[in-house]
Amino acid sequence: MNKFLERLNSGEILVADGATGSNLQKMGLKPGKPPEDLIIDDPDIIFKLASSFVEAGSDIILTCTFGGTRLRMKDSKYQERAPEVNIRAAEIARKAASKRTDVLVAGSMGPVGALIKPYGPLEAEEVKATFAEQAKALAEGGVDLLLIETMFAFEEATAAFEGARSVTDLPIVVSFSYDRGTRTMMGVKPKDVIKRYSEMGAAMVGANCGTTLENMEAVVKEYAATAPNVPLWVKPNAGVPHMDIQTEQGVYDMTPEDMARFSLRYIELGAKVVGGCCGNTPEHIAAIVRAVKK
Numbered sequence: 001m002n003k004f005l006e007r008l009n010s011g012e013i014l015v016a017d018g019a020t021g022s023n024l025q026k027m028g029l030k031p032g033k034p035p036e037d038l039i040i041d042d043p044d045i046i047f048k049l050a051s052s053f054v055e056a057g058s059d060i061i062l063t064c065t066f067g068g069t070r071l072r073m074k075d076s077k078y079q080e081r082a083p084e085v086n087i088r089a090a091e092i093a094r095k096a097a098s099k100r101t102d103v104l105v106a107g108s109m110g111p112v113g114a115l116i117k118p119y120g121p122l123e124a125e126e127v128k129a130t131f132a133e134q135a136k137a138l139a140e141g142g143v144d145l146l147l148i149e150t151m152f153a154f155e156e157a158t159a160a161f162e163g164a165r166s167v168t169d170l171p172i173v174v175s176f177s178y179d180r181g182t183r184t185m186m187g188v189k190p191k192d193v194i195k196r197y198s199e200m201g202a203a204m205v206g207a208n209c210g211t212t213l214e215n216m217e218a219v220v221k222e223y224a225a226t227a228p229n230v231p232l233w234v235k236p237n238a239g240v241p242h243m244d245i246q247t248e249q250g251v252y253d254m255t256p257e258d259m260a261r262f263s264l265r266y267i268e269l270g271a272k273v274v275g276g277c278c279g280n281t282p283e284h285i286a287a288i289v290r291a292v293k294k
Contacts, residue, residue: 002144002170002171003104003144004060004104004145004171004203005171005203007059007104008203008204008231008272012059013271013273013274013293014059014060014104014272014273014274015057015058015059015060015275015285015289015292015293016058016059016060016061016106016233016235016273016274016275017050017053017056017058017060017061017062017275017276017285018053018056018275018280018281018284018285019238019278019279019280019281020035020049020064020066020108021035021066021278022249022250022252022278022279022280023049023281024038024045024046024049024064025249026249027045027048034067034073034075034076035064035066036065036066036067036068036073036076036078036085037076037077037078039064039065039078039085039088039089039092040078040085040088043088043092046064046089046092047092047095047096049064050064050092050093050096051096052282053096053285054097054100054103055099055282056282056283056285056289057285057289057293058103058275058285058289059102059103059104060103060104060105060106060144060145060273061093061097061104061105062105062106062107062147063086063089063090063092063093063105063106063107063138063141063143064089064093064108065085065086065089065090065107065108065109065134065138066109066110066149066150067110067113068082068085068086068089068108068109068110068134069082069109069110069112069130069131069133069134070130070133071112071113071114071126072110072111072112072113072130074113082133082137083133083134083136083137083140085137086107086134086137086141087137087140087141088141089138089141090107090137090138090140090142091141091142093105093143094141094142094143104144105142105143105144105145106143106144106145106146106147106173107135107141107143107146107147108147108149109131109134109138109147109148109149109160109164110149111150111152111156112127112130112131112156115153115155115156116153116155116156116159119153119155124155124159127155127156127163128159128166129163131148131160131164132163132164132166132167133163134163135164135167135168135170136168139170144170144171145170145171145172145173145203146164146168146170146171146172147172147173147175147233148160148161148164148172148173148175149173149177149208149209149235150175150176150177150208150209150277151174151175151176151177151184152176152179152184152185152186152188153184153188154186154188154192154196157174157176157193157197158196158200161197161200161202165201171203171204172201172202172203173202173204173205173206173273174193174197174205174206175206175207175233176188176190176193176206176207176208177207177208177209177210178190178207178215178216179209179210179211181211181215181218182215182218182219182222189222190219190222190223190226191223191225191226193205193223194223194226194227194230195226195227198227198230203231204230204232204233204272204273205223205233206223206232206233206234206235206271206273207219207220207223207233207234207235208233208234208235208236208277209235209236209237209278210237210277211237211240212239212240213236213239213254213258213259213262216234216236216266217262217266217269220232220234220266220269220270220271221269223270224269224270228270231270231272231273232266232269232270232271233271233272233273234263234266234271234273234274234275235274235275235276235277236259236262236277237252237276237277237279237280238252238253238259238276238278238279238284239252239253239254239258239279240252241278241279250278250279251279252278252280254279254284255284256281256283256284256288257287259276259280259284259288260287260288260290260291260292261291263288263291263292264291264292274288276288
């Protein structure tokens, strides 16, 4: 049996990692440069960040492939090497995970950066194909599960799910981002998300990124009320950022203790995986681990 499903079915609460982008910016990633370029240009920095989450106690770490579809990599010099970038990213995460015997790797699959017709220029089939290519490469690289994350439209999330399912039987987690309270920017509601993707066979359904920790709690409540038996993946931002003029970076005000406190609330409501999105450092994750695992 798949190791991730085994642990999920055992009832264990798992802690995922923190942010990729905001931490890489602190480590020197220049604004506008795709993080995926570092997989080839500076794999050590990716390994260092992943290792810091393993050391903080994460049970699941994500690959640095959020923007790793060929469509999204149009701004990357490595667009034509998209499969290789994903395979290498998975291998770097695996290497970091091996610092402990029990760490799982999730292959991160984020939005392609444009909308599907009739809302935008893309054909559903080309989006499905780009996600299939990414999923296949991540599976080859050795991930334990696939995470379709930060989704806001049914059209794209479904294309991603169908694309991934066409090339691998790895467990798939589907996570939407609700940046309008309990709605996505396309007006999608949590109750409709959990119905659709649990019926399609997602191993978990969840939410990441978003706005406040309180709004995330409302999203989790709606998920749980709609489908109480579906395990939930919950990975919020460390609050809503404000801009630091001097560093030109977003500053997130939620402390490690805040994240730990809210993680326990999400677990009470049915979350089986908790972690952090933008603004969450290894310190935030260590606090969640202390709270959840005690």
